[in-house]
Amino acid sequence: MKNYFSSDFKLGILGGGQLGKMLLYETRKYDIATSVVDPNPEAPAKLAANQFQIGDLQDYETVLQFGRKVDVLTFEIESVNLEALQQLEKEGKKVYPSAETLLKIQDKGIQKQFYAEHQLPTANFRLFTSKAELTEAIIRKEVDFPFVWKACKGGYDGKGVSVIKKQEDLIPLPETACMREDLIPFKNELAVIVARNVSGEIKTYPVVEMEFHPTANQVEYVLSPARISAEVEQKARKVAMRVSEAFQHVGLLAVELFQTENDEILINEVAPRPHNSGHFSIEASYTNQFEQHLRAILDLPLGETQQKLAAVMVNLVGDADHTGNVHYQNIEEIMQMPGVTPHIYGKRETRPFRKMGHVSIVHQDINEARKIAEQVKKKIKVISKK
Missing domain, CATH: 3.40.50.20 (Rossmann fold)
Structure with missing residues (x-):
């Protein structure tokens, strides 16, 4: 070695x-x-x-x-x-991950086709080279409302994704290659971090549950372990492993999933790197996701993925009404709460919904951790200095 x-x-x-x-x-x-x-x-x-x-x-x-x-x-x-x-x-x-892995993931259209080719469960979709082509298909009544519109390239943190309920909703969208995807009625949005090293050793972290901000379409809370049945947990981990095997990636692969109303597991999308849905592992796991990524790409033995405690992560994003030099209002108050650890990312300037940090809350009981997370969310504000 x-x-x-x-x-x-x-x-x-x-x-x-x-x-x-x-x-x-x-x-x-x-x-x-x-x-x-x-x-x-x-x-x-x-x-x-x-x-x-x-x-x-x-x-x-x-x-x-x-x-x-x-x-x-x-x-x-x-x-x-x-x-x-x-x-x-x-x-x-x-x-690591390889250029080939990145090629299949960078473009969401290619990523979706990859799932279809490998018979991996995902929502029905159709690709379009432009907004004009999609509009034509709507006029010809080949596309029904509502549906999810996704830009094939450049989307992140809720950008590049819109729910389209009527034709007028397309007007503000960019003229770009895109896809139309079925709007899935789901119970939960879940995620699984899969680690795979150069030698092919694979481990998965426990399934996490994600709660999204209703307007920004950004993750607000990540709960680990997810409040799901053992059967759904097993199914989600199995699908994530199948995705990992198909990509043959090296490093971390964050697999975002939908749990449907009848407990089917569908792949939403993946990220070939440490991910927001794995931040809980810094305080709560035996091996955090960043150390695990390092172990994987250097072909070292993978670390233990079990959790020591339940955890909830709260994203710290810029207040909708503030732009300028950042100020973390009431941070001292949340630091007095049990099991609370803030992480400040080091971005000097805040703007609406910009990711500025996160807060981890650990507890023996996931529901108690979630209650404390709500208090944290209400208390701390990411604003600009006057």
């Missing part, structure tokens, strides 16, 4: 946002040297990286030259230059 610890080995990370910052907690713990590139000169990961450079993640030359200087390359955001990753792999560079 290669000596990664206190050595000349260098891990490269494309993206220096909050996920990169939290991954660096673990590289620091193991004394693994890192190099990070991000377009933001004040990226959250800047301070913890051994080397930091400013660069455009979509620029071929930037990604290529950066990748050539490191031993293993990973990413914390999917919107990176795919052609550069493919070239690095041709040159023998280790890129």
Whole structure:
């Protein structure tokens, strides 16, 4: 096994946002040297990286030259230059997850077709090259309302997804390749983090339950373990494992799922990296998701995925009416509550619904943790300084 610890080995990370910052907690713990590139000169990961450079993640030359200087390359955001990753792999560079995995996931249309080809359960869909093509299909009565519209590229944190109830709802949407998807009546939105290392060892974390903000379409609460039956838990983990086997990914794969009214499990979408739905693991699990991603891409033995305690995560997002230098109002008050740990991502400027941090609440009882989470949500406000 290669000596990664206190050595000349260098891990490269494309993206220096909050996920990169939290991954660096673990590289620091193991004394693994890192190099990070991000377009933001004040990226959250800047301070913890051994080397930091400013660069455009979509620029071929930037990604290529950066990748050539490191031993293993990973990413914390999917919107990176795919052609550069493919070239690095041709040159023998280790890129995890692979360019092939990213190719299948980066475009949501290709991702959906992948599920259909592999007979993985997902909502019915149809792809369109443009909004105009979708509009024509509606006029020809080939598409019924309501349905879910998704942009094939560029969607994140609730952006790029809309419920379309009538033709006028299409007007504000961008002119882009998109898909129409069945609107699924579901009981729960669930997620499973699957870890797979280079040697093919696979482990899943417990199923989590996600509660979404009604207007921003962002996750507000993540509950782990999910309040579901053992049978549904088993079914969800099994589907997540099937997705992992189909992709043959290396690293973490966050599999977002719908639990339908009759307890079917359908795949919504996946992310090939540490994910918002796995943040509970920092306080609640034997191995947190960031350490697990590191173990997986370096082909180290995977850590234990069991939980020590139940946990609820609350997203800290910018208040709808505030833009400017951030102020975390009442943070001292939530820190007095039992089992409460705030995580501040290091973004100096807040804007409406921007992810600024999260708060973990751990407790022996998931329902008690959820009650405390509600108090946290009401108490803390992410506003701008006057």
